Amino acid sequence: MNLTLKIWRQKGPKDQGKMVDYKVSDISEHMSFLEMLDVLNEQLIEKGEEPVAFDHDCREGICGMCSLYINGEAHGPDRGVTTCQLHMRMFNDGDTIYIEPFRAKAFPIIKDLTVDRSAFDRIQHAGGYVSVNTSGNTQDANAIPIPKDDADKAFDAATCIGCGACVASCKNSSAMLYVSAKVSQFALLPQGQIEAKDRVLNMVNQMDLEGFGNCTNTGACEVECPKGISLENIARMNREFLKASIK
């Protein structure tokens, strides 16, 4: 496959940045999108040019490190996959592909296509945990009976890898799908009840402080989420927040 790539290049956080055109040829349809970018970067290095900076780590769709807004969609045109699992067979020979960073005020650009998603870490620190005594006498979690349905829903919420596709896709740059997944994974389990009130209040407060937008229920996040995190989690977070605010 021969492709034209339009890639956002930005030297640093304060740089203006612009879209730059590149040509790549002989791309195999079996390559992942990131492997295609590796090919481009090898070409650039051979020519003595600066390679394109992009985030990646496990390359098997579980770490949440890769990002990219490809042809107008977070993680590209495929569904339920991260960019590392997006294959070039989703594109056609001769295509022009737009590659941009995840854009949000709360995700400032570090360089080229890499963005700072540490706002998510700070939201987690604000309450995305259960306090467990690790003295050595920790109770086996399986000793507490949990309805299968609740366990399944908590597990589904916990599959969120925190990649930020929800924020990137949302017209308001809202982080509610992410935060709601992190609230829900504990809200559904007995272990999460003790700190439930403070958790939701503190996490939502931190989310607001980070400068994410407000959710208007367009549902774009759910569609683009590589892990299929459901909008049901946002409704649950809204309930948890209302309960905590009234108490």
Next chain:
Amino acid sequence: MAKNAFRKTSIGRKVLMALSGLFLMLFLLQHLTINMLSVISPDMFNEVSHFMGTNPIVQFLLQPILIAAIIFHFVMGIALDIMNNKAREVKYAYNKPSANSTWMSRNMIITGLVILAFLGLHFYDFWIHEITEKYIEGDMSGLNAQGEFRYHEELVEKFVDIWRVIIYCISFVLLALHLQHGFASAFQSVGARTGKNKTALQKFGNIFAFVVPAGFIFIALFHHFTHGAH
């Protein structure tokens, strides 16, 4: 950690937006029911209009609540839209929102502003006239020069002008688009949408968004073609 008041949090705002929206939807249903009477029976319409226009609970309790809800809904809606735009300073060079969301859900501000502009005309047409008649000129009788109730004839008069009918009908179409997203969205915001009722809520929302504006369009056209076009 210092926390914002409920009404200043992102979830607090969306809950208040949803509650005011749900209240306005209830009001629309009541408004449509009374207006339908103007088609079925002018006498009944006159009676109910007079009751609504002179009952102190409706006039001095429900009416101010309604006006407050309308003002809150559009002021908060505009404020949220401005805030949300600021949350992404650099826009995408290539964006494809149609791949993941409906036009209605993304353009509530556009449909909302058209409805707001329509409300300006609507208040000019009916509300300002009523307030002037009743509270400035002090005529609480609701009667015309012939000693008959004036409400039905005043309503019909407004729909003689084809341009007003066209503006009303276009506004109702925009209202339909606003409700198509707004109905289910309000339930989601207050946390009442679940995996089990999700489909039913959206279906009922679609029906509500079609039936209510279609009813208003029918009434406007009915009066234009039966009384107006003479």
